[in-house]
Amino acid sequence: MNYFANKMKMMMVLASEKLSTASGYPITIQNSAGKRLKQYKIYGNCQQIGAPTPSNPIDANGVGDLVTSGEHQGKYKIPVCIADSTEAVVLPTEYQQVEYIETSGTQYINLGLKPISNTKVEIVSHGARTTSNALFGSRLLSTTTTRFILFNRNNEGIQNIAPQFSSNNAVSYNTSYTDFVKIVLDKTGCYVNDTNLVTYSTQTISGTTYDLYLFTFNEGGTPDSRYFIGKTKYCKIWENGVLVRNMIPCYRKSDNVIGMYDTVNGVFYTNQGTGTFAKGSNITAPMVTNIYLDEQLANINDYIDYKNQKIVINGTETSVTLPQISTLTGKNVISVNTTVKPSNMEVTYYKK
Numbered sequence: 206m207n208y209f210a211n212k213m214k215m216m217m218v219l220a221s222e223k224l225s226t227a228s229g230y231p232i233t234i235q236n237s238a239g240k241r242l243k244q245y246k247i248y249g250n251c252q253q254i255g256a257p258t259p260s261n262p263i264d265a266n267g268v269g270d271l272v273t274s275g276e277h278q279g280k281y282k283i284p285v286c287i288a289d290s291t292e293a294v295v296l297p298t299e300y301q302q303v304e305y306i307e308t309s310g311t312q313y314i315n316l317g318l319k320p321i322s323n324t325k326v327e328i329v330s331h332g333a334r335t336t337s338n339a340l341f342g343s344r345l346l347s348t349t350t351t352r353f354i355l356f357n358r359n360n361e362g363i364q365n366i367a368p369q370f371s372s373n374n375a376v377s378y379n380t381s382y383t384d385f386v387k388i389v390l391d392k393t394g395c396y397v398n399d400t401n402l403v404t405y406s407t408q409t410i411s412g413t414t415y416d417l418y419l420f421t422f423n424e425g426g427t428p429d430s431r432y433f434i435g436k437t438k439y440c441k442i443w444e445n446g447v448l449v450r451n452m453i454p455c456y457r458k459s460d461n462v463i464g465m466y467d468t469v470n471g472v473f474y475t476n477q478g479t480g481t482f483a484k485g486s487n488i489t490a491p492m493v494t495n496i497y498l499d500e501q502l503a504n505i506n507d508y509i510d511y512k513n514q515k516i517v518i519n520g521t522e523t524s525v526t527l528p529q530i531s532t533l534t535g536k537n538v539i540s541v542n543t544t545v546k547p548s549n550m551e552v553t554y555y556k557k
Contacts, residue, residue: 223556230550231540233291236557239534244512244553247283249502252545254447266545267503281498283509284542285530286491291538292438293491294453300466300473304485305436306454310338311480313428314419314465316442316450319343320353324417325391325443331384332357332435340388340433341440342422343415354422355390357433385438417442419452419465421478428478436485440465456484493542494530505548 269281342354
């Protein structure tokens, strides 16, 4: 009697479980029951990192980064990240990510690189200074073609963006944003929240020996007095299409020093001006599950299949051991922390 009662109870539990599917990259799911994923598939991709030249050819890469030491040396690692926010980033355990870093008008960071014609900067910030100030930049003189600056001219908290690239003067655009905005500056122009603000004809930076500063600009080797006042969520920099800085607001747990951690080079940048940075609330670190493979997923038709414990490369199936991946209760953002991102992911999960 107990056997049949228990079996009926189990059948009722299974019938009451709600399953849902999602796909894309990254994936955001809602109302997760906080159980392990019932199924996941991760698809490959193919990308050339950087601009190849005849003297410097660059091989294409797939999904999965080569492990160069330790137990899994020679394997390709795919860290699957589960977070409750799209802003969550995997940092070393000694650092705590925060929502934003805040400057009061005396702080800056030397990014340790010199802008070139193919430099691209993407930053998300909101300014609060009512006079002209600079989010980032470097120039030799105000009248030369060595200028790469983003001015932020505010009026009672409303941002008016004024980019300056090469021979283009800083013209203020009345964008009137009262919240965080994403700003991109490169040789093609300036973009705010993915909308083109100004387009440049072909421009070159003739070369500067001065590093790019963040939260002010480098004026011939000296930080300009027009420091940015406001909050910044991140800053990314590319050179020739290669990501060279990914600056994430955080603080060092051992001494609570606030700064920005560069996930590309593994460097923690602190204030090089006066005073101290302020910070936003802590962001919960992602849960990370590492998958190790013998080869990359180097084609959009390559994939791994958790349910069937297999990998498919160029149409050939091979059995592999794939780990369970747990989810959080409620909202989940599912991504992969690899140099080349998947072309697609598919998951089946339990809903509340």
